[in-house]
Amino acid sequence: MSILQQWLFFIVITYINAELQSSHKLVTAEYGSDLSLLCTFQNRDSDGTIIQWLYQNVTDNIHRAHWRPLFLNAQSLTPKETRYSIQQKVQQINRTLVTYSTILTLAKVTDFDEGLYICKLLSNETMQMTYQVRVIQSLDITPKQLLIPANEIGKYLVRLNCILRDNHMNRRHHEIHWWHNNKRLGSQTSRYARIVKNVTQHSFISTLLYMGEPANVVGKYICESKPLRRYISVELNSNSSSG
Numbered sequence: 605m606s607i608l609q610q611w612l613f614f615i616v617i618t619y620i621n622a623e624l625q626s627s628h629k630l631v632t633a634e635y636g637s638d639l640s641l642l643c644t645f646q647n648r649d650s651d652g653t654i655i656q657w658l659y660q661n662v663t664d665n666i667h668r669a670h671w672r673p674l675f676l677n678a679q680s681l682t683p684k685e686t687r688y689s690i691q692q693k694v695q696q697i698n699r700t701l702v703t704y705s706t707i708l709t710l711a712k713v714t715d716f717d718e719g720l721y722i723c724k725l726l727s728n729e730t731m732q733m734t735y736q737v738r739v740i741q742s743l744d745i746t747p748k749q750l751l752i753p754a755n756e757i758g759k760y761l762v763r764l765n766c767i768l769r770d771n772h773m774n775r776r777h778h779e780i781h782w783w784h785n786n787k788r789l790g791s792q793t794s795r796y797a798r799i800v801k802n803v804t805q806h807s808f809i810s811t812l813l814y815m816g817e818p819a820n821v822v823g824k825y826i827c828e829s830k831p832l833r834r835y836i837s838v839e840l841n842s843n844s845s846s847g
Contacts, residue, residue, distance in 0.1 A: 605649065628720065628736040632778075632829055633713045635741050640709045641724035647703045654728040655692070657708050662719040662738075671722075674708065684760045687711040715739050715771070738776065741769040741806075745834040747828050751841035752818045762814040762838055766827030769807045780810035783826040 657674040
């Protein structure tokens with residue numbers, strides 16, 4: 605690391621320690637998947653604008669934080685770590701303002717990627733965004749397919765399970781939300797929907813019970829633990845024979 609980079613890194617750490625307690629954006633990633641973190645800043649056009657990405661491991665003591673520099677603009681500061689990549693875009697808005705966009709991508713995340721990620725813009729103003737990344741083992745929806753007999757009479761009960769597996773269930777909280785045809789479901793939004801939650805040592809299971817006429821309960825269902833989503837399509841089985 606050059607003297608200039610060391611100086612910039614010192615400045616960034618000073619600002620981070622002063623501002624860290626404010627706003628983390630919580631992001632959940634699935635083990636083995638790719639994760640992209642986006643930062644967008646609007647600022648005055650300047651040739652001296654610098655954007656830096658830094659990372660702190662989740663197991664580090666926050667009072668003795670060790671921040672690992674990842675990128676200085678498009679330059680990698682960890683050349684041996686090939687799982688990290690960066691994309692940057694600068695868009696001119698008018699004569700004085702530009703939008704700086706930077707995307708940090710982590711390939712095939714593991715438990716060791718959990719922690720805080722900060723992108724910092726250093727220019728005539730200092731701005732930052734902070735992500736708190738946590739890694740779960742998996743998010744699944746069951747059953748994988750659901751067909752309602754076309755000759756079904758009366759109301760039909762749709763029962764779906766969203767299963768989140770996490771090795772650290774004992775020390776953190778998860779939320780799962782359900783959607784049907786782009787409409788949020790829950791006891792407060794629909795009197796025909798009920799959601800039952802069950803927490804075990806390594807899993808969080810959210811069960812959706814949704815009752816209605818077959819024509820009203822078919823469609824696209826989503827279970828969501830932001831930003832992860834799983835989908836299932838409930839359809840009428842046109843091949844069902846009449847009674």
